[in-house]
Amino acid sequence: MKKPHSSRPLGAAHTALFHQIYEALRDRIQRGELRPGDRLVEDRLAEDFGVSRNPVREAIRMLSADGLIDVNARRGVYIAVPDPAKIQELVEIRAVLEGHNARLAARRGNPKLLAAAGRILARGQAALSAEKINTLGALNDEFHKALARASENESLSEMLGAMRLKSSLGFAMSDPVVQAQSWQEHAGILQAILDGDEDTAEALSRSHVLKAGDRARERLEAAQATS
Amino acid sequence: MKKPHSSRPLGAAHTALFHQIYEALRDRIQRGELRPGDRLVEDRLAEDFGVSRNPVREAIRMLSADGLIDVNARRGVYIAVPDPAKIQELVEIRAVLEGHNARLAARRGNPKLLAAAGRILARGQAALSAEKINTLGALNDEFHKALARASENESLSEMLGAMRLKSSLGFAMSDPVVQAQSWQEHAGILQAILDGDEDTAEALSRSHVLKAGDRARERLEAAQATS
DNA sequence: TCGACGTCGGTTGTATACAATGTACGGGCT
DNA sequence: AGCCCGTACATTGTATACAACCGACGTCGA
Numbered sequence: 001m002k003k004p005h006s007s008r009p010l011g012a013a014h015t016a017l018f019h020q021i022y023e024a025l026r027d028r029i030q031r032g033e034l035r036p037g038d039r040l041v042e043d044r045l046a047e048d049f050g051v052s053r054n055p056v057r058e059a060i061r062m063l064s065a066d067g068l069i070d071v072n073a074r075r076g077v078y079i080a081v082p083d084p085a086k087i088q089e090l091v092e093i094r095a096v097l098e099g100h101n102a103r104l105a106a107r108r109g110n111p112k113l114l115a116a117a118g119r120i121l122a123r124g125q126a127a128l129s130a131e132k133i134n135t136l137g138a139l140n141d142e143f144h145k146a147l148a149r150a151s152e153n154e155s156l157s158e159m160l161g162a163m164r165l166k167s168s169l170g171f172a173m174s175d176p177v178v179q180a181q182s183w184q185e186h187a188g189i190l191q192a193i194l195d196g197d198e199d200t201a202e203a204l205s206r207s208h209v210l211k212a213g214d215r216a217r218e219r220l221e222a223a224q225a226t227s
Numbered sequence: 228m229k230k231p232h233s234s235r236p237l238g239a240a241h242t243a244l245f246h247q248i249y250e251a252l253r254d255r256i257q258r259g260e261l262r263p264g265d266r267l268v269e270d271r272l273a274e275d276f277g278v279s280r281n282p283v284r285e286a287i288r289m290l291s292a293d294g295l296i297d298v299n300a301r302r303g304v305y306i307a308v309p310d311p312a313k314i315q316e317l318v319e320i321r322a323v324l325e326g327h328n329a330r331l332a333a334r335r336g337n338p339k340l341l342a343a344a345g346r347i348l349a350r351g352q353a354a355l356s357a358e359k360i361n362t363l364g365a366l367n368d369e370f371h372k373a374l375a376r377a378s379e380n381e382s383l384s385e386m387l388g389a390m391r392l393k394s395s396l397g398f399a400m401s402d403p404v405v406q407a408q409s410w411q412e413h414a415g416i417l418q419a420i421l422d423g424d425e426d427t428a429e430a431l432s433r434s435h436v437l438k439a440g441d442r443a444r445e446r447l448e449a450a451q452a453t454s
Numbered sequence: 455t456c457g458a459c460g461t462c463g464g465t466t467g468t469a470t471a472c473a474a475t476g477t478a479c480g481g482g483c484t
Numbered sequence: 485a486g487c488c489c490g491t492a493c494a495t496t497g498t499a500t501a502c503a504a505c506c507g508a509c510g511t512c513g514a
Binding site: 015016018019054057058059061062064065066073074086089090092093096097100153154155156159 | 281284301
Binding site for chain 3: 016017018051052053054055058074075076
């Protein structure tokens with residue numbers, strides 16, 4: 001169950017330990033190394049990271065506030081197990097926000113930021129053609145991040161990032177045909193933004209998120225049915 | 228600067244200390260007992276609450292993840308000082324979400340939940356007539372909470388609550404005339420929801436949040452100009 | 455007079471130690 | 485056999501102790 005991840009000694013940055021641990025755990029969750037339902041034991045984490053329990057606990061509190069883990073008082077903390085209904089709620093909210101974000105991006109029309117998004121889009125399509133499926137998940141995240149930046153609303157950008165992470169807990173990537181459709185939608189969204197067509201950009205973004213949410217939910221329910 | 232708040236010994240509930248402290252600090256921030264820019268010293272808080280520094284630190288980490296406090300590594304933590312630009316960003320996002328929430332509430336049309344909102348509305352209008360201005364802030368929060376419940380989207384409800392808190396950091400209440408207009412808008416929103424008019428409900432909610440945001444920002448900039 | 459430097463108090467960051475609770479396992483009873 | 489209960493262990497929650505760093509004050513020198 002637990003890979004002997006063997007604790008690289010925390011990249012030795014000059015930020016506080018609890019912060020490094022917070023980011024490390026966050027990364028592991030995002031990468032799927034820690035999966036929903038997995039238990040986090042403070043002692044083990046402390047030993048793995050080569051620190052005491054205090055920084056670990058503080059990191060855990062932050063993850064808890066982010067909603068990435070569930071704390072059962074005195075019964076241990078677990079990676080949050082996605083409840084399909086909650087995920088659906090989050091997806092609906094994210095659809096609205098992502099749509100608004102696209103509208104703002106179209107309104108701003110910042111050439112530099114949109115060009116950056118275009119580059120990510122090209123890389124995604126290239127990776128798709130080359131069938132480098134394992135990199136598509138990260139590129140997908142990059143693309144949405146680029147779009148978020150293009151709206152020039154930093155708070156919105158942060159919120160969308162957090163929501164993407166929360167609503168995509170279990171699964172890392174899907175199969176090629178689904179990815180192909182997804183990147184086609186990406187292209188349409190970016191085009192609408194470049195055209196300055198706010199209504200279309202918003203509508204396409206919304207439906208994109210909702211569709212991706214449906215696909216994810218299907219897979220989630222299928223996975224939970226087998227367990 | 229520091230009132231001798233004298234530390235009632237934490238209501239003696241049976242939840243973990245760090246959690247109680249988290250909620251206590253959250254409350255103090257919401258009530259305005261702790262104001263933006265105020266410093267939080269771990270030792271003092273620990274002594275005030277009659278506990279050690281560990282639970283205090285964990286509570287601080289949670290508040291930090293919520294965005295309610297700013298942490299300057301090794302330089303102390305301070306109640307977040309609202310940057311007008313950021314507040315404006317948050318208000319815009321909140322307007323979109325509150326609008327969507329109203330749309331959902333109109334779509335659901337849950338009689339019980341809408342009746343509850345109606346009762347809050349009546350209490351607010353009564354308090355307005357009686358010029359009990361100091362209670363209007365809490366009632367305003369209650370009304371928006373009731374509306375959030377009426378959309379029957381728990382995640383949205385939580386997010387809106389967190390955003391209201393963050394975007395209304397410094398100020399507790401405003402003057403009577405502003406409040407009167409605000410409660411008039413509340414009535415309009417609820418009426419549209421009761422009519423099942425999704426478009427109107429959304430539009431009114433949006434403009435309500437944006438107007439309230441403008442008023443708050445004016446007062447904030449005025450306050451910062453004097454300091 | 456003014457600025458560089460050293461020292462010291464105050465505060466944050468981390469480690470270790472102890473208390474308290476939950477869980478799992480096994481013995482005894484029916 | 486099956487269930488109840490008690491004991492031991494594992495783990496969380498909290499307290500205390502130590503280390504590292506920041507900032508302010510004062511001294512010294514130009």
